[in-house]
Amino acid sequence: MFDLLKRYRTALLACCLAFAALLLYSAQLRNRQETALFYKVILQITAPLQNLIDSSVESLANGWEHYLWLVDTEAENRQLLEANSRLKAELARLEEVRLANQRLRKLLDFKEKVALPVLPAQVVAEDASSWFRTVVIDKGSKDGLREGLPVVVAEGVVGRTLQVSPYQSRVLLITDASSAVAVLVQSSRSRGICRGEGEQLTLDYALRREEINPGDQVVTSGTGGIFPKGLPVGRVSANYQASYGLFQTVKVEPAVDFSRLEEVLVLLREER
Amino acid sequence: MKRTLGYFLLGFLFVLIQTSLWPHLLPLTTRPDLIMVLVVYLGLSESHLHGGILAFLLGACLDAMAGSHPGLHGVTLVLLFYSIRFATDHLNTESSRLVLLMVGVGTLTYAGLQVLFASFADAGAIWLQIIRVIVPQTLLNMFSAWLLLKLAPHLLRRLAPRSDLPTLRRMDKHYGA
Numbered sequence: 001m002f003d004l005l006k007r008y009r010t011a012l013l014a015c016c017l018a019f020a021a022l023l024l025y026s027a028q029l030r031n032r033q034e035t036a037l038f039y040k041v042i043l044q045i046t047a048p049l050q051n052l053i054d055s056s057v058e059s060l061a062n063g064w065e066h067y068l069w070l071v072d073t074e075a076e077n078r079q080l081l082e083a084n085s086r087l088k089a090e091l092a093r094l095e096e097v098r099l100a101n102q103r104l105r106k107l108l109d110f111k112e113k114v115a116l117p118v119l120p121a122q123v124v125a126e127d128a129s130s131w132f133r134t135v136v137i138d139k140g141s142k143d144g145l146r147e148g149l150p151v152v153v154a155e156g157v158v159g160r161t162l163q164v165s166p167y168q169s170r171v172l173l174i175t176d177a178s179s180a181v182a183v184l185v186q187s188s189r190s191r192g193i194c195r196g197e198g199e200q201l202t203l204d205y206a207l208r209r210e211e212i213n214p215g216d217q218v219v220t221s222g223t224g225g226i227f228p229k230g231l232p233v234g235r236v237s238a239n240y241q242a243s244y245g246l247f248q249t250v251k252v253e254p255a256v257d258f259s260r261l262e263e264v265l266v267l268l269r270e271e272r
Numbered sequence: 273m274k275r276t277l278g279y280f281l282l283g284f285l286f287v288l289i290q291t292s293l294w295p296h297l298l299p300l301t302t303r304p305d306l307i308m309v310l311v312v313y314l315g316l317s318e319s320h321l322h323g324g325i326l327a328f329l330l331g332a333c334l335d336a337m338a339g340s341h342p343g344l345h346g347v348t349l350v351l352l353f354y355s356i357r358f359a360t361d362h363l364n365t366e367s368s369r370l371v372l373l374m375v376g377v378g379t380l381t382y383a384g385l386q387v388l389f390a391s392f393a394d395a396g397a398i399w400l401q402i403i404r405v406i407v408p409q410t411l412l413n414m415f416s417a418w419l420l421l422k423l424a425p426h427l428l429r430r431l432a433p434r435s436d437l438p439t440l441r442r443m444d445k446h447y448g449a
Contacts, residue, residue, distance in 0.1 A: 125291040128338035129345075130302045130409055131386065131402050136291065136337070162340055170337075177396035178340045198401040199301065259299070 103263055106154035111265060114152075116228065118265040119143055121151075124168070133176035133196060134159075137264060140167045148226060150267045156232035156255030157181065157220060158264050169266075174233065175199060175258055182224030183233050185210070186217040194218065194233055194252055201234055203250035210248070212239050218252050228267065276322055283310055283330040291337050302405045304416035305379070307334055311349050312378040312417070315356025316371065327353035341393045348385040355381055375417040379410040 005012065104120075111118050121143075125136035139145055141164050151158040151171045159173040172179055175196040183194045183203065190210035192203045206212060216236040222229025234252040241248045286306035294303040307330055314323040331346035338345060356374060363370060383406050387399045 125337070126295040128287055128290040128307070128334055129305065130405055131383075131398065132339040134338070134340065163336070163342075172340050176340060177398040177401050178390075178394060180396070195396050197397060198404060202397075 100263075103154075107263060107265055110152070110154040114228070114265075114267065117268045119145070119268055121169075121264050121266055123261050123264060133173040133179075133198065133258070134162060134170050135173065135261060137169050137171055137266070138167070139266065140165050140169050142166045144268055145169050145266060149269060150227045150231075151264050152231060152267060153256055153261070153264055155257070156234065157227060158256055158258075158261065160226050161266065171264070173258060174201065175254060180224075181227060181233060182221045183218050184221040185212050185236065186219050188212055188216070191221055191223075192250070200237065201252040201254055203236070203252050204247070206239075206248050206250050208241055208246060208248045212236055212248065212250055214238055228269075276326060279310070279314065279318075279326050280329055283307055283326070284333060286310060287333050287337055302408045302412060304412045305382075305409065306416060306420075307349070308352070308378060308382055309375055309413055309417045309420060311353050312356055312374050313371065315353050315378075316360050316374065320354070320357060323353055323357060324350060341390060344386065344389055344393070347389055348382060351385055352378060352382050371421060372414050372417055375414050376410050379413045380406070383409075 107120060119139055121137040121139040123135045124138050127134040137151070145161055145164050147161055147164055149161045151160060157174055159171045159176070159179065161169045162172040163170040173196065174181055174194065175198060177196050177198070179196040181194045182191070184191045185203075185206070188211050190206050190212055192206040194201045194203055203212075203218065214236050218233045218236060220227040220229060220231040220233060232255040234254040237251045237253040239248055239250040290303065290306060311327050311330060314326055317323075318326065327349045328346050331349035334345040334349070335342050356378060359374075360370075383402050387402055390398045
C-alpha cells in the first residue's frame, strides 16, 4: 500500500491540491459577499507596502517632472517669456502705429479742409525753461519754413514759428505769455486778443456789453496777419463782468492738449 | 581753458537734457533748471572773467532753446553769476549748505531778473506764470543741486580723475564718498 502511495505520491498530491482548491473555490462561490479571512490578512499586510511604493514612485515621478524634467521646462519657459515680451513689444508698437495713424488721419482730414498748402512736422523737443512755452519741430528753412508761419493740429491752433534754422524750427505756443492771437467768439462775434497764461488763455479786450458764455467756441478772426480765419483756438471756460469798466475778463481753455503734442501742420502762406 | 570748455560742454548737455529728456521723464510743467544750478556753482567757484563769459555763453545756448526773447537768458544769467560772485566774497564758500541756499536764492533772483528784463519786451503776463511755479521750481532746483553735488565727485573720479575742481573737492568732504 505504502509502495503504491509512494509510487503515485506526486500525482496524488497534485490531485489533493486540485481538490482542495476546488473545494475552496466552491466555498468561495457560495459566500461571494464576504471576504475570506485569508484575503483580509493579505490585503492588510500588503496595504502599507503598496502605499509606501506608491508614494515613493509618485515622489520620484514628481521629482522627475518638476525638477529633472525642468531642464526642458526652463528652456521652454524662457522661450515663452521671450515670445511674450516680443509680442508685448510688437503690440505696443502696433498700438503706437494705430494711434499715430489715427492722429495723422485727423491731420489729413484737416489738411483737406484748409485751403493753404501745409507741411507736416514732428515735435522733437520742448522749451528748456519751465517759464516759457515753445516746442521744437523737425522742419526748417530747407523745407520752406520761415518765421511767423501758423502751426496747427486738427483740434485747433498750436502757435507760430519763432526761430527757423535749416533743419529745425522753434514754435511759440499760443499758451506762452508773450503770444497773442486775434480771435472772435463764434456765437456772439465779439472780437478780442487771446493771450497765453501758461496752461490756459485769457481773452483781452472783450467788451463788457457783449454776451459771452462759458462753452462758447473761440476761433481765429484772421485779422492778426498770421492765422487764417476760423481756426479753433479754444472754448470759454469762465467770464467775469465787473459792474464798471469797458471790458470783461474771459478765460479760454485751449482746444489743443499741449501736453500730448506730437505731429503738427505748418500752414505755408505766401510771403507778404 | 580746458575747464571752461568742459563747463560749456556740460552746460550744453544740460540744455539737451532739459529740452529732450525732461519732457519724457518728468510729466510736469515745472522741471529742474540745471543751467541755473550750474551758473550758481560757477558763481561760487570761477573767476569774474571766466565765469562771466561762461554764464553768457550758457545763457546764449538757453536763448536758442527757451523763451521767445533772444538775449533774455544771456543777460539774466550773467547778472545772476555776478550777484552770486559778489555775494560769495562775503560768505564762507566751504560750507556745503551754502550751495543749496545759493541755488534757492539764485532761483528767486533769476526769476526776478527774468520778470524785470522780460517787461522791457512785450512778454505779456510772464510774471504770473513765474509766480505760479516759483515755489516748486525753487524746491526742484535745490533738490537737483543736492543730487548733482552728491553724484559729481563720483562721476568726476571715474570720468576725469585728473581734473582740478577745487570747490567741488572741498565740498567732496561733505557730499562725496
